[in-house]
Amino acid sequence: MKITKYKIVYIVLAFCFILLLSCQTTKKVTFETPVDTTSKKINYQVKQTYTLKDINVYASNEFNGARLNGFRQINDSTAAVIISPENTPINESAYYAFKAWTDTPKPFYFQFQYTEGHKHRYFPQLKINDQWRSIDSTDVYKTGESTTIKIKLDKTPLLIAAQEIQSSDDVKNWYTELIKQKESYANLSIFGTSKLGRNLPVLDIYKGKPENRDLIVLLTRQHPPEVTGYFAFQHFVQTILNNSELSNKFLNRYRVLAFPIMNPDGVDLGHWRHNAGGVDTNRDWSSYRQPEIRQTVQFITETLKRYNSKLILGLDFHSTWYDIFYTNQIRKGTTLPYFIEDWFTALESNISDYTVNEKPGNSKKPVSKGWFLYGHNATGVTYEIGDDTPRDKIKMIGTVTAEQMMKILVGK
Incomplete structure (x- = not known):
């Protein structure tokens, strides 16, 4: 087939249009204190x-x-x-x-x-x-x-x-077992790959038709060693999928995107904090220079656009020295202006001898909870579990936080 100069011009224009659309789906979010997240050299440990x-x-x-x-x-x-x-x-x-x-x-x-x-x-x-x-x-x-x-x-x-090891294979085994016989409403997708080619999975959870639903996003394992936060994430997701009357009512109204391992390279390489690009991925929620964050943002953005949905809540599960919730101070005029207060009040009422440890402050650096706020006017929370929090307490907190979130959002 003869390719004319007009066809070449058409191909070039089409490519530019596709590139423009791609750029639009990953619109940058501005933060007060930018962070350079271009890839940096890492020092691989010698396996021996x-x-x-x-x-x-x-x-x-x-x-x-x-x-x-x-x-x-x-x-x-x-x-x-x-x-x-x-x-x-x-x-x-x-x-x-x-x-x-x-x-x-x-x-x-x-x-x-x-x-x-x-x-x-x-x-x-x-x-x-x-x-x-x-x-x-x-x-x-x-x-x-x-x-x-x-x-x-x-x-x-x-x-x-330093912490119980939960490799990318362990995570895969968990979510594969979790969604057995739930495939009709818990859909597994591999939406991308990490810098070194490891899969980036997401659980897309809802019942009925996906169009015109408000969206909740759950993230974890941006920082490899932070497994106690991942354990809370597990119990949180399991509660959403437990087929209770509350869960069914919630999933018939809302849609959840749950990302169980955001940094599989860092996890499997035994990194302290960074991905294979030598970057803290929880500082890349502005320019999306790292493939893990770029593809996550693209997937969320395209899902919102395709199904005419709105992102209303984002929870990012981490670990630190003690249990704490990092919240944004800006709440008036956001998607769920009273959710934080209602949620924390409900937790203290439903967990014996429990006091919520909250540290409010608007995100200055490009972290996920700031991206939820500044990019989508949504409620964003960094959900932190202590390094040494007992497993039974993590289960209780993960379960109750999910139950009370669902109750608030369905108005029960």
Whole structure:
């Protein structure tokens, strides 16, 4: 087929039109304090098994979610666990995860050594016989800035980690099992891929027709180690899908987009905070320079446009030292101006001996809760669970927060 110059002009114009539409779907949101989120070099840890030949002790980072940058003998009963971040600048909270074992069973000491300016944050978790538990506090020793732990080693590799590991495979197993026999109203989509090609999944949840529905967005795992927030997200989503009278009424009126792993590369690479582009993705909700955020924004925006919907609420699940809700102060004139007050009042009324810890403040840096507010005039909350909050309490909080959200939104 002969291609004329007119056809070439038409093709070029069509391409430009498509490009223009693409740019429109990812409209930037302005923040008071911009952050440079262009990709930065990361330092990949070398995957290997370390051997201390003189004492027959071994350590390995050859699994997803591991973080171990060096391992050396200090004396016959102690080894240095050397931990460094994926790149800098970064938060000071060092993440670690490794397996250790020995030829001859014995108690052994591991001294954590971090690069300058970084500190020991996470209380060690142990995986024994496929069960996670916290280390006994009597086996943790702090001397100044140094932290040492005592472990009983034997021939079976023991996993020692800053937090329970929930790799991208673990997350996939969870949501795959969750939506079994619920596929008619919990639709799984892979809407994109990460910088290194890992899947970006979303659960699209509603009953009936999707058109003209208000939309709620749930996010988690922007920061890899923050698994307690992810656990709350799990219970929150499970409650929405529990087929109760409340859930059915809610899903017949609203639509939920739940994103269970926003940073799969960082999770599987054992990063402290960043993605494979060396960036904190929760600072990229303005220019969308990282593929994970860019594709998430595109998917949400296209969904809103295609189904004539409005985004009214966004919850981003994280972890920190203690339970806290970060909220926006601007509420008057937004989609749900009274939701925060009503929600928190309901939580305190329905959780025994519970006081909501709220820190209001309008987002200056380009974080998700600011994007919900400035980009969609929607209510946005950063939903934080403490690193050491007990699992039963996380379940209760995740369940009750979902129940009370649904009750408020359906007017029950």
